[in-house]
Amino acid sequence: MMQRRTQFGAATLVALTLAGCARVGAQERDSIPGVTLGLVYETAYTPALAIRPFTGRFGGESAAAQVEAIIARDLRYSDRFQMMDSLPTALTGDAIDYRLWDRLGAVWLLTGQVEGAGDRFSLILQIHDVVYGRLKEVSRFALPNPAAKDFRMAVHRASDEVVRWVFDEPGMAATRIAFSMVIPGTNAKELYLVDADGENLERLTNHGNIVLSPAWSPDGTRLAFSSYKTGLPRIYIHELATGRERMIEPLRTGDQMTPAFAPDGVTLAFAVTSGERSGIFSYNFYRNCCLTLLAGGRWNDISPVYSPDGRSLAFNSNRLGTSQPQVYIMPAGGGEPDLISPYSFDRPGYFSAPDWSPVGGMVAFHGAIRRGRYHILVARVEDRGRRVRQLTWDGNNEDPSWAPDGRHLVFKGERRWGKGLFVVDVATGNTRTLLFGVDITVPEWSPHLGGG
CATH class of the missing domain: 3.40.50.10070 (TolB, N-terminal domain)
Structure with a gap:
């Protein structure tokens, strides 16, 4: 897969009941060794x-x-x-x-x-x-x-x-979800927006090429994304109120992809790949300056995403020497990364598309032991990959993105009836289909849109 947070293709974790596991066993479903199906919250009070x-x-x-x-x-x-x-x-x-x-x-x-x-x-x-x-x-x-x-x-x-x-907790109704979707009859992918309840679907870009990796600004007024509009992937910033777009120009050669806003709202982290040293960089787009290498090497570091406090980054890398990516975290200014995906030397797995929860110190990503069928996983950062929970079992599930309430994830999925956009509540396990029969990629949930 090659998508938004990936171009590689306050609570405790608990298991489901034995009865639930029995129901799971009655169906043909994938599981990941060392990963337990479960819910993120120990109790979910539903009055x-x-x-x-x-x-x-x-x-x-x-x-x-x-x-x-x-x-x-x-x-x-x-x-x-x-x-x-x-x-x-x-x-x-x-x-x-x-x-x-x-x-x-x-x-x-x-x-x-x-x-x-x-x-x-x-x-x-x-x-x-x-x-x-x-x-x-x-x-x-x-x-x-x-x-x-x-x-x-x-x-x-x-x-x-x-x-x-x-x-006394945030809701998620006043939000929107950005994603890339194939334009029927073409090879182009453009950005779309839809409300969190599946209404008000609208097209955002008209680049006539492949547009990927939407990322919301912290105040919900801008989207950054990667587009092949000029023939090479470049980072653009779209002002939602006016529709104005501009391409950032960090004065470095190479393909620019997978942008992410820092909590300060003026710093972007993104990946640059080229014949030169590739890696993850930060850039102050407001001042048009200060391109800084955060991580890089002979491997591919890609798909950065900031922690809510802006002190850390989660990202993908194949730095272990295999073609299969893993999920890491590191200080936002660069430094030694820690592995948080469930890596095993004999079965390294494929783990990609990290997204940092706005609450609770958790990172969601998708993963699989064998390529082709992926599931949504959640890891607590402090566990450093020792405990990971699997939230989906049916079909194929990729590219999770957290809602601002910290308990819902949106993701692209595929079932026997076709493809769609799905939402799962990590506290109860409830899953609903937001959009049916659409070929979408890289969904990204907005912050709360407070309005004026």
């Missing part, structure tokens, strides 16, 4: 959440059902709640009967009202703690007209607030 039908006034009636549907799906996709369906119609009045909701099994109750405000709307959300019989949080959210491009994203931000109210 029951009921949503009372949203109401509207002052013209908000026309948007209430649509807003409710978006929020309900967002909260279901958060994998944090047991969503209660088919609520009795007697529970749709204005008064909140906490004892009745408690008897129905609800732990949390969400209510909403949409008010008209000229050509815009205002959403009032309330989250009720049913167990303690009290209103926990209430807030008002400005919404554009449903016909506006940013309407759904504004609703997604409200959904993420509900997650924060209950768990």
Whole structure:
């Protein structure tokens, strides 16, 4: 594979139950010796959440059902709640009967009202703690007209607030995923964006060639990527608000690929391969200066990605002397790397496409013992490859990327029915298909898109 973080083609780790393993054994599935199928979090509290039908006034009636549907799906996709369906119609009045909701099994109750405000709307959300019989949080959210491009994203931000109210942790509804996709009938691959719920698919680039390796800036306003627009792979930066692009020119020959933003938002790390010394470099694109070699040699070091604090880099390398890449970490300024993929001398495996979790000190990547079938793996950095968990077994699974909530991964996959874009919740194991029947590569999850 040759893709985004690869061009080589606070919690504890726990195993699934024996019953789950028995179900796995009943199917034809790959596994990696020394790697255990499991979930990342020891416990996943999923309280029951009921949503009372949203109401509207002052013209908000026309948007209430649509807003409710978006929020309900967002909260279901958060994998944090047991969503209660088919609520009795007697529970749709204005008064909140906490004892009745408690008897129905609800732990949390969400209510909403949409008010008209000229050509815009205002959403009032309330989250009720049913167990303690009290209103926990209430807030008002400005919404554009449903016909506006940013309407759904504004609703997604409200959904993420509900997650924060209950768990005091970030949500992931107000995010987008960038990826490269084949243009039908051509050999070109262009960049696309899609919302985290699979809606609002849009094309971003029009280079008429191969575009790979999207990387989001920390504030979500830019994408860096590698493109063959000029015939050779070069790094471009795309401003999402204006559509302006520019090619960076670090004054070094060689193919430039797999960019990654540092947390400071102005430094890029990327790989350069050439007849000269190849390796991973950093570059200040804002000042157009300061190209610095971080790692390199006779081998291929590629696909860098920064840790959330900017102090470390994970990357791919075949520096062990074989054609099979491994995943390493090293100080962000360069230094001696540590191996974190499950390397064994007699069965070195193929491990690639690292991505650093925004929380929890974990790195996700894909891997296999034999080429051709890959699975999504998660390693805790402090374990240095001694403990790795396998999150997928079915089909082929590659190029994981973390959501900003630190518990969901997006990845490209292939099943018997075809190819698609998938999301797995590492806490519960729930997997959903985001896009069906698409030939995509190198998905990259955005940070939270807070908006203006």
